[in-house]
Amino acid sequence: MQNRINKVKESMKAKGIGAFLISKPENQVYLTGFHSSNCQIVITEDENYLLTDFRYIEAAAELAPLYNVVLTDHSITIYTFLKQSGIEKLAIEEEHLSYSEYKQLSEGVICSFQSGGGIVETIRAIKDESELDAIMKAQQIADLGFCHMLDYLKPGLTEKEAAFELEMFLRSHGADALSFDTILVSGVRTSLPHGTPSPKILEKGDFITMDFGCAVDGYRSDMTRTVALGSISAEQRNVYDIVMRAQTAGCNAIRSGLSCREADRVCRDYIADEGLGVFFGHGTGHGVGLEVHEAPTLNTKSDEILKENMVITVEPGIYMPKKFGVRIEDLAIVTASGIINLVKSDKELIIL
Ligand SMILES: [Mn+2]
Incomplete structure (x- = not known):
């Protein structure tokens, strides 16, 4: 997993991406081995975050220390998390972010977006x-x-x-x-x-x-x-x-x-x-x-x-x-x- 994450970070660096929200389920599984119906991954230059809710938190905790696991609930969401983290520019998987999610991100959370589409897919194409x-x-x-x-x-x-x-x-x-x-x-x-x-x-x-x-x-x-x-x-x-x-x-x-x-x-x-x-x-x-x-x-x-x-x-x-x-x-x-x-x-x- 570390190796896979390193490849993502290399690609982010090459594309000038500082923070990357990974929302496509297959890409999440590829980078965590973790299956859930509620997961968000945020990769930055120095940190890897996995956000999930109560149903998956026990299983997700096993991904530490590779990931900082964040428990989400009604008050802590991907939006409050990103706002608190101070991330202003975010790469997204544009094919896998709904309009509703995009709207919530763009309304007072993220200042500008860039494309992260295809980054994980390109790495996934070559199998280990x-x-x-x-x-x-x-x-x-x-x-x-x-x-x-x-x-x-x-x-x-x-x-x-x-x-x-x-x-x-x-x-x-x-x-x-x-x-x-x-x-x-x-x-x-x-x-x-x-x-x-x-x-x-x-x-x-x-x-x-x-x-x-x-x-x-x-x-x-x-x-x-x-x-x-x-x-x-x-x-x-x-x-x-x-x-x-x-x-x-x-x-x-x-x-x-x-x-x-x-x-x-x-x-x-x-x-x-x-x-x-x-x-x-x-x-x-x-x-x-x-x-x-x-x-x-x-x-x-x-x-x-x-x-x-x-x-x-x-x-x-x-x-x-x-x-x-x-x-x-x-x-x-x-x-x-x-x-x-x-x-x-x-x-x-x-x-x-
Ligand atoms: Mn076929």
Whole structure:
């Protein structure tokens, strides 16, 4: 934790920030290991403060002496605390401060604001060993879940039933939580990149796309596989192969030093060269950690550069409205020579 806080202080110094209010929950967890629904962190050049209420004070007290823990109540709030501390200029996480909080800060507490957005996220993008370990565990459970679904999926089940089975499996095999609401869509509904499981019945000839993950120690996994039920058409086979080859090309190209935009372009160009570029309308991937979508972003607009020990997804897809869609997503650690692919499930087309 000390090391993480030091990195924040270095970044604050480089940006000319004297005091930084950290209000984004995942950033707070990253800097404290402390989970609560009521927490404010203030980092200054010399001090670290954690403010919380009665419900969490006993657990928070264990963070001393790294943090000066302040008990808040009706009379002592983040606003009275900042006013008393004499902090006049404050960096905030502008994406994670409500208008109401901003108003209370600006009315007689803080004279001027500056942006602290992205400081902690940039540090979080590069994972340490304990973080990689948790993500690997979460992905191992997800791979087992995929394997289980290959036995379980059959015509006659609904998407909702199948999604529930997968979620139960993940939770009963060591997952603390789901990474996000499971996407499990079939047939014509696979053209919806983020469709939610419906009462639609799985039928022979359907593609089934499962995009799912789970969390271990707060760290998430994320993977997608598209499988087929019974037989499929030549067009389905062709589109699947294009997505698989685009996804494989992306995985093969990625290494530290490559720009996120270039990584995206590898997958995008492959699909465009096959004449299907119009059906790939989302980014190629994203960082994964305490959040399922975090820095870096792999898309056409990204200015970020891939670095060693970033954990990212590679997930091109093709979605043909009213017909079908295919997405294949791996989760990988970026290294100097390439990637360590954490997803062990096969990506050759599986026909059940
Ligand atoms: Mn993803």
